[in-house]
Structures are given as structure tokens and as C-alpha cells.
Amino acid sequence: MSKLDDAQKIEQHLLDAALSIQREKANTSGAAFMHCQECGIDIPKQRRDAVKNCSTCVDCQSLIEIQQQHYRR
Numbered sequence: 135m136s137k138l139d140d141a142q143k144i145e146q147h148l149l150d151a152a153l154s155i156q157r158e159k160a161n162t163s164g165a166a167f168m169h170c171q172e173c174g175i176d177i178p179k180q181r182r183d184a185v186k187n188c189s190t191c192v193d194c195q196s197l198i199e200i201q202q203q204h205y206r207r
Contacts, residue, residue, distance in 0.1 A: 144201055151198075155189050170194050
């Protein structure tokens with residue numbers, strides 16, 4: 135798989151996540167997700183309270199941020 139394929143795969147993943155967030159916002163009137171949109175585990179109430187409208191657990195969000203930093207270079 136080439137770097138271009140990898141970049142397109144990540145870009146599609148991010149677009150899908152953004153679309154999912156927008157759909158969820160429309161359905162929940164701004165309420166935070168109860169389950170991570172990436173892995174499906176429960177998002178702890180402390181995280182939902184601390185990060186308004188969060189859609190991912192800490193682990194998945196960390197991976198997303200690492201991927202974004204890697205592809206900005």
C-alpha cells in the first residue's frame with residue numbers, strides 16, 4: 135500500500151468521523167456521545183462532562199491526534 139493510499143484511508147476515516155459527529159449532534163441537540171464512535175466502549179461521565187460533545191474515548195482520541203500530526207508533516 136502506498137503513502138497516498140494510506141493518506142486517503144486516513145482522510146476518509148476523518149471525514150466519516152466528522153459526518154458521524156454532525157449526524158449525532160443533529161440527533162442529540164448537543165449532548166455528548168455515550169459510546170466512543172471509534173471503538174464503541176462507554177465514554178466515562180467524567181470525560182463527557184470535561185469535554186463537551188466528545189465523540190471518542192481518550193485512547194481513540196489520542197490515536198486520532200497522533201495520526202493527524204503525522205500527516206501534517
